Amino acid sequence: MRFRKKHLSDINAGHYKNTAGCASKEMPVPAIVKISMSENIGAPCKPLVAKGDQVKVGQLIGDTDAFLSVPIHSSVSGTVQGIEQVRNAMGGFDTVVVIASDGKQEVVDGIKPPVVESQPDFIKAMRASGLVGLGGASFPSWVKFNPKNLIDIDTLIVNGAECEPFITSDHRTMLEDAQDVLDGAQAMMKWLQAENGYIAIEDNKQDAIENFNKLIVQEKITNLHVFPLKARYPKGAERVLIYEVTGKRCDAGVLPASLGVIVSNVTSTAFMGKYLKTGMPLTKKRVTVDGDCVTNPGNIVVPIGTSIHDVIEFCGGYKQEPRKILLGGPMMGRAIPSDEVTTVKANNAILAFSASFAEIPEETACINCGRCHVACPFDLLPTKFAEAYERGDVDMLRDLQVMQCMECGSCSFVCPAHRPLAFMNKLGKAMVKEADRNARNK
Amino acid sequence: MPETSKQVTYKSGLLVSNSPHMVTKLDTQRTMLYVLIGLLPSTIAATIYFGGGALLRIILGAVFACLAEFCYDKIMKKPNTTRDLSCLVTGVILAMNVPATLPVWMLCIGCCVSIIIVKCLYGGIGRNIANPALVGRIVLLLSWTSYMTTWPLTRFQTAVDATTGATPLGQLADGATQLPALSDMFLGNIGGALGETCTLAILIGGIFLIATKIISPIIPCCFIGTVFLFSLIYYGITGGVGDYNAFQMALFQILAGGCMFGAFFCATDYVTSPIMERGKVVFGIGCGLVTMIIRLFCSYPEGVSFAILFMNILTPLIDRWSERSFYGIAKKERMEKKQKKAEEKAAESLEKGGSKA
Numbered sequence: 164m165r166f167r168k169k170h171l172s173d174i175n176a177g178h179y180k181n182t183a184g185c186a187s188k189e190m191p192v193p194a195i196v197k198i199s200m201s202e203n204i205g206a207p208c209k210p211l212v213a214k215g216d217q218v219k220v221g222q223l224i225g226d227t228d229a230f231l232s233v234p235i236h237s238s239v240s241g242t243v244q245g246i247e248q249v250r251n252a253m254g255g256f257d258t259v260v261v262i263a264s265d266g267k268q269e270v271v272d273g274i275k276p277p278v279v280e281s282q283p284d285f286i287k288a289m290r291a292s293g294l295v296g297l298g299g300a301s302f303p304s305w306v307k308f309n310p311k312n313l314i315d316i317d318t319l320i321v322n323g324a325e326c327e328p329f330i331t332s333d334h335r336t337m338l339e340d341a342q343d344v345l346d347g348a349q350a351m352m353k354w355l356q357a358e359n360g361y362i363a364i365e366d367n368k369q370d371a372i373e374n375f376n377k378l379i380v381q382e383k384i385t386n387l388h389v390f391p392l393k394a395r396y397p398k399g400a401e402r403v404l405i406y407e408v409t410g411k412r413c414d415a416g417v418l419p420a421s422l423g424v425i426v427s428n429v430t431s432t433a434f435m436g437k438y439l440k441t442g443m444p445l446t447k448k449r450v451t452v453d454g455d456c457v458t459n460p461g462n463i464v465v466p467i468g469t470s471i472h473d474v475i476e477f478c479g480g481y482k483q484e485p486r487k488i489l490l491g492g493p494m495m496g497r498a499i500p501s502d503e504v505t506t507v508k509a510n511n512a513i514l515a516f517s518a519s520f521a522e523i524p525e526e527t528a529c530i531n532c533g534r535c536h537v538a539c540p541f542d543l544l545p546t547k548f549a550e551a552y553e554r555g556d557v558d559m560l561r562d563l564q565v566m567q568c569m570e571c572g573s574c575s576f577v578c579p580a581h582r583p584l585a586f587m588n589k590l591g592k593a594m595v596k597e598a599d600r601n602a603r604n605k
Numbered sequence: 606m607p608e609t610s611k612q613v614t615y616k617s618g619l620l621v622s623n624s625p626h627m628v629t630k631l632d633t634q635r636t637m638l639y640v641l642i643g644l645l646p647s648t649i650a651a652t653i654y655f656g657g658g659a660l661l662r663i664i665l666g667a668v669f670a671c672l673a674e675f676c677y678d679k680i681m682k683k684p685n686t687t688r689d690l691s692c693l694v695t696g697v698i699l700a701m702n703v704p705a706t707l708p709v710w711m712l713c714i715g716c717c718v719s720i721i722i723v724k725c726l727y728g729g730i731g732r733n734i735a736n737p738a739l740v741g742r743i744v745l746l747l748s749w750t751s752y753m754t755t756w757p758l759t760r761f762q763t764a765v766d767a768t769t770g771a772t773p774l775g776q777l778a779d780g781a782t783q784l785p786a787l788s789d790m791f792l793g794n795i796g797g798a799l800g801e802t803c804t805l806a807i808l809i810g811g812i813f814l815i816a817t818k819i820i821s822p823i824i825p826c827c828f829i830g831t832v833f834l835f836s837l838i839y840y841g842i843t844g845g846v847g848d849y850n851a852f853q854m855a856l857f858q859i860l861a862g863g864c865m866f867g868a869f870f871c872a873t874d875y876v877t878s879p880i881m882e883r884g885k886v887v888f889g890i891g892c893g894l895v896t897m898i899i900r901l902f903c904s905y906p907e908g909v910s911f912a913i914l915f916m917n918i919l920t921p922l923i924d925r926w927s928e929r930s931f932y933g934i935a936k937k938e939r940m941e942k943k944q945k946k947a948e949e950k951a952a953e954s955l956e957k958g959g960s961k962a
Contacts, residue, residue: 176627254621328627472615486620493626501617521620523628527689528731530633533880537821544880544928562934572625579633580731586623 171403171540173395174573176494178367179328182453185461187335190477192239192266196468197249197259197505198224203295204302205231210260216243219271221444224260233293233303237271238446238466239264252490252499252507259505262468276442282313285354292438293445293508298322298333298399298428299491301509304435307427308355310420316355320408321348321362323371323429324392324399327492330512332449333429335462337364337371340433341378347436348387348427355425360387361408362429367394396494397571401426403540415567430511445508452478456485456515471502471513487521489514494572527580535574535584541567545574545584552591557598565591633730637690639819643810644697644870650793650803654759655705659799663700665709669716670696677725691730695719698738698870701800702863702910703745706757706769711749715741735917736874739910746910756796770796773861778906782847790860800870801863811869820873823885824892828868831893832859839901863909864896871910877917884920884927891916891923 201207206229212218218237225235241264251257277288290305310316321344325333337344344362352360364372375389390408392398402413404426411422419426427435434445446467453460458479465474471488475481489496490510506513535545544563551559565588574584651659674692678685686692696716703712719741727733746753758770773785773795785795793803800807814820836858840851849857859865872878872892879888892912899908916923929935 470615472613481616485616487622487626488616488619489626493624495624496626497624498619498621498626500619500621501615502619503615503617516626521626523622523626524632527633528729530636530691530731530875531878531880532636532875536880542931546880547928562932562937563928564932570624575625576627577629577631579629579631579636581628581632583623585625589623 170393171406172538172542172573173393173398173403173540174538174577176396176573176576177328178394179453180331180334180367181329182451182460182462183331183334183368185331185335187339187449187462187464189464190466190469190474192264192268192466193469193473195244195261195263195470196239196466197247197261197470198235198238198468199249199251199505199507200225200235200258200260201251202235202293202301202467202508203231203233204300205229207258208232208235210246210258212243212260214243214245217241218243218262219269221274221446222271231303231306233290233295233305234444236293236444236446237262238468240267240269241265249505250501250503252497252504254500259468270443274442276440277438279350279354279439282354285350288439289435291444292435294431294434294438295445295508296428297430297434297448297509297511299495299509299511300401301507304427304431307420307425308351310418310425312420312423313355315423316420316425317358317423318409318425319348319352319355319357319360320390320404320424320426321360321429321432322399322401322404322426323362323364323368324404325368325429326365326394326396326399327494327496327512328396329453329514330451330492331453332451332462332511334368334371335449336430336433337368338374340437341371341374343433343436343440344429345375345378345382345384345387345436346439347432347434349384350435350439351425351427351432352386357425358386361390362387363390363392363399363404363408365394365398366391396576397540397569397573400540400569400571402569415569448506448508448510450474450506450510451512451514453512454485454489454515455517455520456481456483458482465506465510467508468505470505471499474506474513475502475515481515483517485515486518487516489516494576495570524581526582529580529582532579534577534579538573538577540571540573541569543568543588545588548591549582549584549587552587552594555594557595560591560595565595568592633689633691636819637694639814639817640694640870641690641697643814643819644694644701644800646806646809647701647800647803647866648697650806651701651705651799654761654793654802655757655799656760659705662703662705662707662709662712663697663799666696666700666712666716667693668696669713670699670720673717673720674725677721681725683729686729689730692720692724695724695737695741698800699741701866701870702738702742702798703753704756704797705799706755707745707749707752711745711752714748715745718744731876733876734921735914736871736877739871739914739917742910743914756798758796759794759802761794762796772797772906773857774900774906777846777857777861784847784849784857787853787856787860790857798863798866801866804860804865807865807869811865814869814873820869821882821885823882824872824878824889825868827886827889828872828892828896829859829864831890832864832897835893835897839897858897858900862900862907867896867909867913868892872913872916877920879920879923879927881924881927881931883931884923887923887927888916888920891919 208225208227219240222237244261248256249259286309294304295301405413568588572585670692719737723737723740837855840854895912896908
């Protein structure tokens with residue numbers, strides 16, 4: 164018997180959209196790119212090239228037969244220097260294809276707009292484009308757009324919320340590639356046979372909202388609407404967004420498709436719009452480079468596989484000694500141990516911070532204030548999770564619905580004692596998952 | 606062709622931590638500072654009505670509490686925790702709960718009891734089961750009852766040949782029919798503990814805390830609302846007192862004694878009040894009910910501190926109940942029990958059928 168809320172709880176994490184006015188700059192091709200074979204959630208690809216091979220831009224260099232996968236294309240033209248194991252942003256090792264670029268950026272033969280005449284054609288084209296969820300989840304898009312209950316899908320939500328502080332790459336996409344977004348969204352709606360389309364944008368991006376409203380009127384589009392959201396964190400999380408736009412509750416473990424909704428990131432949508440016109444697969448990505456250590460912050464179009472180091476060098480290098488480098492925003496982004504890590508398709512921001520920002524204040528005792536509960540979009544009780552986790556009480560964790568947690572980090576953010584609550588939730592979830600696995604194996 | 610031979614030095618050894626990488630600036634220290642600011646109007650009002658002695662006691666309360674915690678940490682070789690300012694809040698609230706004429710050494714003992722016995726020995730901030738300031742007040746009340754119930758007159762009260770008077774609730778308990786004017790009670794021109802008397806100042810502080818989202822309005826509203834409704838019904842049945850009808854008596858009850866101060870500053874203590882909204886509702890209503898039962902049917906004229914203390918002890922139970930009802934744990938357990946019973950019954954009948962055959 165939950166009270167039905169109009170809006171889910173949110174927090175004010177600040178915006179810091181310093182780079183919103185920075186038009187995208189195309190980065191020159193780096194000397195070396197290391198293209199990861201694990202660009203998506205699911206199966207990693209097998210490299211299709213060997214040392215010494217000549218490759219061109221857009222050439223297929225990795226693919227696999229596994230279901231949950233997308234092919235990978237070269238982002239530069241040049242020579243393959245080898246197949247290596249390199250530490251990735253998660254701390255594990257990935258297979259990468261190392262390519263020394265020749266700087267010519269020759270495009271591979273046979274790049275032409277795909278012929279899409281039916282829904283299977285569309286899905287095939289989507290897989291061939293190498294598209295993954297560009298909001299950060301890197302889930303293979305073609306799997307998402309090919310749900311079992313295709314007939315039930317009635318709503319497409321284009322996610323342009325971008326609620327993470329600092330990041331502005333989606334914002335720039337909406338301003339610079341607005342036409343592609345509309346084309347992509349319309350193609351998606353056509354092949355999903357969705358009646359309603361929404362472009363959800365936080366109201367701190369008024370220029371993007373006005374831009375879309377103008378274009379929609381100009382092109383006389385009737386089934387696509389701009390849906391302004393309150394500019395609060397975490398409005399852009401898929402489950403929160405579905406609730407805000409459609410009022411449907413999407414619990415963890417429930418596919419949005421089963422509610423008749425598909426959510427697509429705005430950059431993914433723009434890419435799809437462009438791909439259907441040009442046939443050029445996903446080889447570059449717009450990322451926001453910001454933080455108090457970067458000399459010239461901005462939005463940079465980066466060939467996939469460029470090292471973080473090269474991207475920051477292009478932005479004028481480090482202004483001061485970095486203490487923490489984040490891939491993604493400060494709320495859910497990942498801190499990387501070294502700037503040798505390469506960019507992948509789903510990167511949307513590189514943030515370099517000095518010690519003053521990076522060091523989180525020391526943890527103190529919980530004062531039971533309950534702000535974590537108030538901040539949680541799903542009304543969970545992070546303090547109780549932490550207690551239950553410390554006791555090792557799996558039943559309690561399950562009863563308190565720890566699996567509903569999406570690790571948005573709101574609880575950690577508002578905690579006056581600076582407790583790492585989101586991390587404890589992660590550990591609690593892992594504990595429940597392990598218990599479930601053990602129960603199954605018995 | 607770009608050069609490939611150049612050796613690049615990568616930045617390594619960067620700080621790796623779990624997300625989020627940003628935290629709020631509103632930490633425990635700042636929260637407590639806001640509470641102290643919320644107590645400022647009451648401090649000013651107490652100084653206006655009771656003179657410099659009141660201000661001295663409030664400041665000394667804070668100092669004693671801070672010293673007590675500092676010494677405890679030193680003696681027990683624990684990290685110094687006075688920086689979070691919560692001891693100052695406890696000391697100030699305790700001082701607000703005593704009459705302006707209380708000897709200073711008694712206040713010191715009260716602070717030591719609050720901080721050392723109720724807070725530190727239970728494990729410091731966040732671990733105490735009862736509100737430290739209220740326990741300190743009750744210890745003082747039971748140990749030096751006459752000092753704790755001698756209320757000096759305010760500077761604006763006119764009384765012939767008297768320097769002390771009774772609180773409005775004391776007058777009511779003694780069977781007086783001429784009760785103080787409600788406007789005097791709202792402005793604080795009545796006898797009582799330092800911080801309790803001026804409702805206006807308490808409301809300013811309380812609204813500041815609610816506006817800055819330091820406290821939730823649920824507990825104060827439920828507490829005061831219950832006191833109001835309970836007295837409205839009670840005096841509606843028994844008839845008003847003196848010139849006051851039932852409605853005026855209900856207003857009298859919420860303005861008198863520590864009801865306002867307790868509702869805004871004592872009952873809302875994070876540590877000893879429930880986390881979830883529905884728990885807060887139960888807590889607030891419980892505080893109001895117990896307060897009125899003590900005021901109307903027990904031998905003490907005032908019951909706010911006892912009521913809050915009583916509900917403090919019930920808080921873990923209320924928390925557990927609210928979790929269980931909110932997340933459907935209780936419902937799940939009931940269903941499981943039902944299912945188990947049904948299975949047992951089925952097994953039994955099967956057994957019976959088997960034995961017959």
